[in-house]
Amino acid sequence: MRGVASGILVWLVVTGVAHPALDLTPLSPAVKDGSVFFPPDLVENGRRNCEKYEWARQARDTVVAAAEPWLRMSDDEIWGLMFGPTITRSWMVWSNGFCPACRKPVPMYTWVIDALRLPWKVRCPHCGETFPKNDFYRFYLSGLDERGVFDASRADRALLYNVEHPDPSDPLHRFGVDDGEGWVEGDHRWRFIGAYLIYGQWKQLVLGGLRNLAAAYLATGDGAYAHKAAILLDRVADLYPSFDYSTQAVTYEQRLGSNGYVSIWHDACEETRELALIYDAIFPALGGDEELVSFLSAKAARYGLANPKASLADICRNIEDGLFRDTLRNQHKIASNYPRTPIAAATIMAVLDWD
Known part of the structure; x- marks a missing residue:
């Protein structure tokens, strides 16, 4: 039923009927069983094209090169890229x-x-x-x-x-x-560090890393890229609900009460939507990654995290709850120019539960 609701919402967005204030929160967690926006047959066809055509091979090599700095990082280094909300962020x-x-x-x-x-x-x-x-x-x-x-x-x-x-x-x-x-x-x-956190650590190292790793996984099928992306995505999910731009950040040297998560509202909307697509892209590679479970469960134990990360299901629940269900419950943080917010919400709901 919720998958049907997601489809209806997409139609409402397309026809211009949907309103950002709609309550889009899923009634209960569902079990994700595959990628929604990256069908396996199309992904495989793209990978075959990389072997057949020079233009496709060049595109693949470009995204692989872009992901290389993150692939070289240790799992601990990847996990440590994400920061908490305790330093005042600044838009400039x-x-x-x-x-x-x-x-x-x-x-x-x-x-x-x-x-x-x-x-x-x-x-x-x-x-x-x-x-x-x-x-x-x-x-x-x-x-x-x-x-x-x-x-x-x-x-x-x-x-x-x-x-x-x-x-x-x-x-x-x-x-x-x-x-x-x-x-x-x-x-x-x-505010050197306050601005660096947004434009350097968050947009370049965290989001940029996730974007490049997911693209490299899609292009190659190499699970090593998805493994790194999953570690970083899970750590972002640990902390994302604690971010509130309106109380933690300044714009034009003032606390203007502007909504958002790590970034201000208009960027937070697009960033959260992109995080959903990244999760959807790497999801097929996560099954059977025992090293991922071992690493994240050890981190959960060491840092006293509420989710034990003892299984892939735990990790997926952490990502889905911390990044996406929290967003659906707090849509004011991604309230943006119409129709960006309902598009982001529709994307999230589809990624979470598309039947």
Whole structure:
């Protein structure tokens, strides 16, 4: 019945009748038994085309190359990419700001962020100086609590110094240092880490990693890509319900009450829809992945997670509850320009329970 309801909803979206305020929450969890948007015969045909045609082979090689950085990561490194909601996120470093080093204007989204090549840093597009000047990742690791989430009160504040000027007597010893809440100079605050979390860690390393791993799995059928994606997707699901952009993030240096999850509402809508498609894409590869169950169950035990991850069913339930059923219960977090929200909800419902 719920599969029929999903089909009706898709039709309502197409005909323009659906409204974002509709209650789309599934009545009860269903058992997913296959991919909805990636039929196996079409996926296999695509893989065969990669062997037959040069253009298809080039496309496959492109997505495989894009996924390579994440495939090289250990399972622990993949799991550790996702962060909690305890550091204030910021939609801009400083909306109308300048570089603290060269003093040239760097407004809105012009700071350069390349999380794979320069993790936990943002770079001035003019002088090339990177910020923050402290080793924030080391500081971050020192503050992880028993749940694997950063707690500023636990972090080692002795690490908050400019690593380019380690001498405490150096006048630049504290210059450009960000403890997660920004570098402050007079009345100015640069939220280097707050912006990096969204545009670097989240959009590039987490979402980018999931996107590339899922594409590589679809193109090759190699379960190693799906394995890495499942670890990351499951960890995102552990933490996703705890994100609330309206109370945890700033836009234009203010808490405007804008809804969202990790990102603000319009991006959160598209990101959550994409997460559903990624889960649907890798789902066929998860059956029989005993290493996945072993790894995630060990993490659940170590960090006291409510879901024991003792079986593939546990892992799927964690992903589906944490990412998708939570979204259906909290659609205000993905309320976006019509018809984006009902499209996202329809996609989620189809992925969860398409009969």
